[in-house]
Amino acid sequence: MDKKLKGQIAIITGASSGIGAGVAKTLSEAGATVVVNHPVAATKDAAEAVLTEIKNGGGTGITYQCDVSKEDEVIKMFADIVAQFGTVDILINNAGLQRDSPFEKMTLEQWNFVIGVNLTGQFLCAREAIKEFLRRGVTEKSKAAGKIICMSSVHEVIPWAGHANYAASKGGIMLMMKSIAQEFAPKKIRINSICPGAIQTPINKSAWDTPQAMQSLLTLIPYQRIGQPEDIGNTAVWLCSDDADYITGASIFVDGGMTLYPGFSTNG
Numbered sequence: 001m002d003k004k005l006k007g008q009i010a011i012i013t014g015a016s017s018g019i020g021a022g023v024a025k026t027l028s029e030a031g032a033t034v035v036v037n038h039p040v041a042a043t044k045d046a047a048e049a050v051l052t053e054i055k056n057g058g059g060t061g062i063t064y065q066c067d068v069s070k071e072d073e074v075i076k077m078f079a080d081i082v083a084q085f086g087t088v089d090i091l092i093n094n095a096g097l098q099r100d101s102p103f104e105k106m107t108l109e110q111w112n113f114v115i116g117v118n119l120t121g122q123f124l125c126a127r128e129a130i131k132e133f134l135r136r137g138v139t140e141k142s143k144a145a146g147k148i149i150c151m152s153s154v155h156e157v158i159p160w161a162g163h164a165n166y167a168a169s170k171g172g173i174m175l176m177m178k179s180i181a182q183e184f185a186p187k188k189i190r191i192n193s194i195c196p197g198a199i200q201t202p203i204n205k206s207a208w209d210t211p212q213a214m215q216s217l218l219t220l221i222p223y224q225r226i227g228q229p230e231d232i233g234n235t236a237v238w239l240c241s242d243d244a245d246y247i248t249g250a251s252i253f254v255d256g257g258m259t260l261y262p263g264f265s266t267n268g
Ligand code: BGC
Pocket: 098, 152, 153, 154, 155, 196, 197, 198, 199, 203, 204, 207
């Protein structure tokens, strides 16, 4: 792969599994030094395994424990990374989770947990990243002073029964992302979202781990395959590179056509 992100420092939140792990590996292949963030002590081994794979492939990076929903931890993570590496060039605002429930049974805890990690976590990390981008400004490493990718979902536009907390968090990400993209474009900070469809990771295992589940899932995907973390990683590399220098405030759907209303493919 072209080293389009050579020498850039990238923090990938929630990188101990799933899409985050895939994006960390792909950014590393593109030359970035990666911070493999994970939330708690229990996820350390998984994060270390991701980093080992990255190092075996010739990449560089560290793991870093930080719960993105906690303001003091996020502030400390950015301060530590800047102290160690000099700056941060890329934030992949990826950490996210589901706590699904029929709406009438959804607890406040389930609501707050999902909003806290998926939306407030992205706010806190984006704020700290932007402070650093503003401090440093543009250098020879990139045409932009900094890049943020917010990991959203097809569910920033597709309503999702039984997942109101999750869909609300992703809808919130859409307008937070666009608002801050507007606010910081004059400072040469680019902020975009990737909106994955069904990507084969632990978060949606029940949607693909039996032939029947997979068959039913494929009725929602015109391109007729489930997505892989590399599909998102490749998009992230491109979006963070100067090839995408004129793109900011965009929601890029990487979903095999899931947002194309496949139910309407024969008749209305
Ligand atoms: C969710 C997955 C789901 C996909 C498509 C994602 O944002 O996290 O569980 O499979 O959207 O519905």
